[in-house]
Amino acid sequence: MNNFLNKLLTLPNILTISRMFLLPLFALGFFINSKIGLIISLVVFLFCCITDYLDGYYARLYKQTTKLGQMLDPLADKIVVAIAILFIAGFQIISKSAIIPAAIILCREIIISGVRDATEFSGNSFRTLFLSKCKTATQMLAISTSVLASIVKSHITLVAGETLLWLSSLIAIVSGFIYCKRHIFSK
Helix, strand or coil, X not given: XXXXXXXXXXXXXXXXXXXXXXXXXXXXXXXXXXXXHHHHHHHHHHHHHHHHHHHHHHHHXXXXXXXXXXXHHHHHHHHHHHHHHHHHXXXXXXXXXXXXXXXXXXHHHHHHHHHHHHHHHCCCCCCXXXXXXXXXXXXXXXXXXXXXXXXXXXXXXXXXXXXXXXXXXXXXXXHHHHHHHHHHHCC
16 A cells, blocks of 8 residues: 555656646636636646646656556646636637637547547557647647736737637647547558
């Protein structure tokens, strides 16, 4: 039992798990329905973005890469981004037309999660593309910029956030196609 806890309670895994446990606080910020609430949501989301980088960095630095971490990290990323996209769409932070790239991103995440699971279940390795890392960074920047635009009431910032959302959906399509070609259509 102690060995199990030692493997579970590594710094990278704690950072990954903390992202998922902070999502209710992110959501609460939207329901507060004020500038302070959105600031809370933005700060929580930025913390999630920073810990997304740090968990991988510390896992490599301290040689604490675990199977659990390899499973939880992409799952946490997808959950954080999906919840954030649903909230910025549902609370009308983004325009109705920006729901299109949001839907593309969500669909891609579901499809690629299935491809990842099927690939790993069959005993093959599913390596993350650098392009997917760019996609995640662009999504996180798009969401942060969109929430910030709502806080500062800036149309220019909102356009920047929505433009980044469209760009990340384009990257999502391309990287999703590459994954499908590599893991499904090449068989």
